[in-house]
Amino acid sequence: xxxxxxxxxxxxxARGEAVRxxxxxxxxxGHDVSGDAGGEFGPAxxxxxxxxxxxxxxxxxxxCGPVTWAALVEAxxxxxxRFLYRRSPMQRGDDVAELQSSLGALGFDAGRVDxxxxxxxxxxxxxxxxxxxxxxDxxxxxxSVAALDRLAGRRVGPTSVAQAxxxxxxxxxxxxxxxxxxxxxxPGALDALxxxxxxxxxxxxxxxxxxxxxxxxxxxxSANDLDAELYVGLRLSAEPSCRxxxxxxxxxxxxxxxxxxxxxxxxxxxxxxxxxxxxxxRLPVLRETRxxxxxxxxxxxxxxxxxxxxxxxxxxxxVASWVEHRLDSPA
Numbered sequence: 654x655x656x657x658x659x660x661x662x663x664x665x666x667a668r669g670e671a672v673r674x675x676x677x678x679x680x681x682x683g684h685d686v687s688g689d690a691g692g693e694f695g696p697a698x699x700x701x702x703x704x705x706x707x708x709x710x711x712x713x714x715x716x717c718g719p720v721t722w723a724a725l726v727e728a729x730x731x732x733x734x735r736f737l738y739r740r741s742p743m744q745r746g747d748d749v750a751e752l753q754s755s756l757g758a759l760g761f762d763a764g765r766v767d768x769x770x771x772x773x774x775x776x777x778x779x780x781x782x783x784x785x786x787x788x789x790d791x792x793x794x795x796x797s798v799a800a801l802d803r804l805a806g807r808r809v810g811p812t813s814v815a816q817a818x819x820x821x822x823x824x825x826x827x828x829x830x831x832x833x834x835x836x837x838x839x840p841g842a843l844d845a846l847x848x849x850x851x852x853x854x855x856x857x858x859x860x861x862x863x864x865x866x867x868x869x870x871x872x873x874x875s876a877n878d879l880d881a882e883l884y885v886g887l888r889l890s891a892e893p894s895c896r897x898x899x900x901x902x903x904x905x906x907x908x909x910x911x912x913x914x915x916x917x918x919x920x921x922x923x924x925x926x927x928x929x930x931x932x933x934x935r936l937p938v939l940r941e942t943r944x945x946x947x948x949x950x951x952x953x954x955x956x957x958x959x960x961x962x963x964x965x966x967x968x969x970x971x972v973a974s975w976v977e978h979r980l981d982s983p984a
Contacts, residue, residue: 657722663675663694663716664716664717665694665698665699665715668694672692672693675722678729681729684702684705686698705728710932712936727746729747731747731751732751733798737770738793739770744769749769753767753815753905754766754903757777759804761814762777764777773815778793779791781801782797782800785800816906816908823909827976830858830973831858832858832859833858833883834881835854835859835862835883835884836872836876836885838872838886838948839863840865841867842888843887843951845961846965849961849965851863853966857969869937869938869941870937873941874941877942882944883909883944884945885913885949886938886947889950890953891953892952894927894950894952894953895928896918897930898932899914899931899932899934899939900934900939901934902940906933907945909945909975913945914947916974917947924967925951925960949968
């Protein structure tokens, strides 16, 4: 039997057991695929896939590629379905995100609500277990879930500890570009623009690293290893576009990422003469970076090439303004 993950990407016209698996998962999550025969990726499955992608903060192209497949698998987990604990590779799923959100709302710092069971989540779980009179083993099983359910009404507020910590870190950070560690992610096509942005930021005193890996998770790992303070990704769009994305999910958003996305979307959109948007997304590079991160999707290519110098200067101004003002509301 073909497994969906072995036959990706799956799009309209695909057939087989892998498509049936995708349809089953979409249906379980409330997305109607009944207009297509089982195992046939037709218009109904395409619409359902787009709806799921939009719901999950992913590019809504109607094709089930690796990122969409991973999101489908993760969406199938609910807290209590399995034991959660720190291991390698790290567990991922909506159950982990629910655990992180619940712990954060109770005042235990589980880190970003990213659905990845890493060291911050394990430490917060152990602290919660210790405070709840449970064995602090870092394993979320039935007893821990029951304790979380009992305390569900005792949330400390609408903002998670991790979100509040990010805001505090931004407030306390230096308000100048000198020696700020910035990563630029440019996986091809916009190398000239990325080189110009790097030169301008370096002239202003920032320590800038340029990454070319195509995979978002690889970019995120590299940025984390560099202990960067900001990640700015550049991606070429085939269509006229000026979308600047930041990380956001239910129960958490990157306040620093949102602020820079709002600044950059206005500045870059004006240069390209396009309506611009700052959008909360769950793309891997935004989800897995530990620092505020944005992804600038610009197009079409000929417009970006013509305006490259202006775009580089505009983006540099946005980063400088973000470093200086951080959490101030956009004008």
